[in-house]
Amino acid sequence: MITLFLQASLLIWILVTLLWIWSILIKNVSIVDIFWGIGFVAVNAFYVFSTGDLNPRKILILALVTVWGFRLAIYLAIRNIGKGEDFRYQQFRSNYGHGRYWWISYFQTFLLQGFLMMIVSLPLLGISISAHPGNLNLLDYLGMIVWLTGFMFEAGGDYQLWRFRRDPGNKGKVLDTGFWRYTRHPNYFGDSAVWWAYALFSLAAGSYWQIIGSLIMTLLIIRVSGVAMLEKTLKTSKPQYREYIQKTSSFLPWFPKEKRNNP
Numbered sequence: 001m002i003t004l005f006l007q008a009s010l011l012i013w014i015l016v017t018l019l020w021i022w023s024i025l026i027k028n029v030s031i032v033d034i035f036w037g038i039g040f041v042a043v044n045a046f047y048v049f050s051t052g053d054l055n056p057r058k059i060l061i062l063a064l065v066t067v068w069g070f071r072l073a074i075y076l077a078i079r080n081i082g083k084g085e086d087f088r089y090q091q092f093r094s095n096y097g098h099g100r101y102w103w104i105s106y107f108q109t110f111l112l113q114g115f116l117m118m119i120v121s122l123p124l125l126g127i128s129i130s131a132h133p134g135n136l137n138l139l140d141y142l143g144m145i146v147w148l149t150g151f152m153f154e155a156g157g158d159y160q161l162w163r164f165r166r167d168p169g170n171k172g173k174v175l176d177t178g179f180w181r182y183t184r185h186p187n188y189f190g191d192s193a194v195w196w197a198y199a200l201f202s203l204a205a206g207s208y209w210q211i212i213g214s215l216i217m218t219l220l221i222i223r224v225s226g227v228a229m230l231e232k233t234l235k236t237s238k239p240q241y242r243e244y245i246q247k248t249s250s251f252l253p254w255f256p257k258e259k260r261n262n263p
Helices: 002-026 031-051 056-080 087-096 098-120 122-129 138-166 186-204 209-224 227-237 241-247
Strands: none
Touching (some): 002 031, 002 098, 002 122, 031 056, 031 098, 031 122, 056 122, 056 138, 056 186, 087 098, 098 209, 122 186, 138 186, 186 209, 209 227
């Protein structure tokens, strides 16, 4: 298992290094975001085909990770390409200086993302190295339900937000319909659910401690780079967002609270 993990880590190191070189040439670190989903597709495919024995569970997980990863990459490419570097990376350039950020970004962004990718993908490793029979069981079917639910929220939420932002009349407004009516972050909730589905597949394969990758992914989404960061920005940039907070669940989908009128 350790050998396989290190081999996959070498693959990701090569890919993020090549991506970093490309980012220097085009002066845009944002391309690392597009690679996030593709990187998991590459890691999972490496695990599956390196261990051989394409049983039903491995075939299923290969299909699910590939669909999830490429959907995310295509969405981010459509959203980001042609719009310049993301404001987060522009801020880093300003803080560190344009003359230094080109090499700082390698460690701060590209290597860090590669490291996180390997840790988060531990459930995928657990599925591939399992010595258990690869026939699907109850946990696998539960995992499929959780995956479909998460994918629906993530892809559906992204699509609704994309359409909302395309309308110039919505500038400065808050999206509170569709999936966004039940959670302020349907895409982040969906992403987390997808990874807990992979944890269920890992448990079904008899690999237990590897689900720590799904836990770390959820913590990253809620506490680090997802919900916490976005909420802080939106509270100051959109006055209507505070009202949206009062009636809409933060993460887990739930029915919105009724607006109370003061007597």
